[in-house]
Amino acid sequence: MSELHCALAEYLNLRRSLGYKLRRSEKLLQQFIDFFLATGAPAITTQHALTWACQPEDGCNNWWAYRLSAVRGFTNYLHATDPTVEVPPPDLLPWRPHRAIPYLYRDEEIIALIKAAGALSSPLRVATYQSLIGLLAVTGMRVGEAINLDLHDFDARNGTLIIRNAKFNKMREIPLHPTTVASLKRYLARRNRMANAEETSALFISPSGSRLLYCNVQWTFQRAVRQAGLVSRTTHCRPRIHDMRHAFAVNTMLEAYRDGSNTQQRLTLLSTYLGHVSPASTYWYLSAAPELLAKAAERLEHLHGEQT
Template sequence: MSRLLREELADYLTFRRALGYRLARPEKLLSQFLDHLEHTRADRVTTEAALDWSRLPENAESNWHAYRLSVIRGFATYLHALDPAHQVPPADILPQRPHRASPYLYSEAEIARLVAASATLLTPLRRATFATLIGLLAVTGMRVGEAIALNRDDLDLTAKQLLVRFGKFGKTRALTLHATTADALHAYELLRDRLAPATGTRALLVSTAGTRLIYCNVHQTFKQLVHHAGLGPRSGSCRPRIHDLRHSFAVQSMLDAYAAGQDGQTRLTLVSTWLGHVHPASTYWYLSSSPELMAAAGQRLDTYLGNQSAGQS
């Protein structure tokens, strides 16, 4: 049973990834679900088994339970098409409360504290890797998965460019780096060559084993760094997450544009392209949670309206 289902899982993941999905977390969760089926000696997906596993751990939020079930539903739908004996759990059997986390907008001082906190990690390579990763996310607004997927030949130190090949929906984009960022990445490469085991990996950022970083491990380590940096939640829905470095980059980019008297709409279009968003509307969500940015935009509007009134009088 286990071997057959795991082969079908591999086929399912290959099929979904061919459509442009990354599926790092779903792959891990579905593998754990198959472990659960094997432990209970089940040979097919049932609604009961899916519910039993999805409700773990018991003290987790209901949204996490609903997400786990949604991951199973996708795989179960695929299996059901191959063999109707597999059941597809109803979509509404574990209701999910619609809410979106409020971005935790990091100040420059807080980002510096996170980078400094990497000194608490055990090995020189691990310390350098996470200091570089946090700095890179903060100054480029890259997604975590994009940074993990970077290969060494994606970095052109001469042109000071970074090629993001594995963006959302498979989109590729080139980012121009500030000279200090290029220098920091060059310094990391030199240290990496000296300390990392020779595994032959193409990855730019590596673990202490000399392998590509793993998404879930990065998140776990970031939580440790948040603790060491003394950063706490600002509310129940606003907690420091690594993804919020991306939000912070977008907000600061717009604040810099307003401070320099530049056109906000033009900058928004540029930021949207830089972040790899399909539509500027996606970027607007990143910006709407910043009172400072909303105040700056409001001030620009008041100035514009004031000038219009003065011209008409």
């Protein structure tokens, strides 16, 4: 292992002790170190960082900026003890904020996705992905949170799930509807019949008995999307698995408007349930829903009418 690889391990340990996960950054920085070592240069320069970051050539500016930001953090760490290491300036590849428009799933589309998962290659994959899609739809969990669940995180007696090591290393307990508890119990009965089921503590497993991989979940979900006949609504609004979370948030707030609940109180509870740092982080999930904005306008108009 080279000195740079050792330095990377120390850098990652330091950042992770502060609460950062850096899974993607670790992979990228390993690639950058291999690229730099292949040049035979004596020290990392800004040009090395820029040349590596602007790959692939047909990549988008934000992806290049992300790659460069990963290198910037590492070179800044190296520069503290080795002044010959150059740190790329932050404005070299400016980040252009862009967010996809959430695809807000309708109930019938969720059902279609679950049915589409029934066409997967093995009974366990069918059970796993039908349960996973259903759980994401009714809890708004992040995909990574769901595939990181262990068996002991599910409390069937009390009807709860514990989310551990979530974003910002937060942990939370979420209550489940009785039908969700029953569905998970049925899945576990199917899971535990696998010969290699005891080899992993993961709640959701693959036919090989291992924990699900994020990339495989993404690929399988997109296959279900095609099988279910779901299509993009616009070039910037296509069905993504993360949009299950958006749909859950919007539906939760719509219910609050429909039943006359205190929407501010519901928003605070929703923010906690989703694992957001504050309600402000939840507003983005709600801003792209015309029906929700219409309900808010109706209530505001009603309140204004009562006051005049």
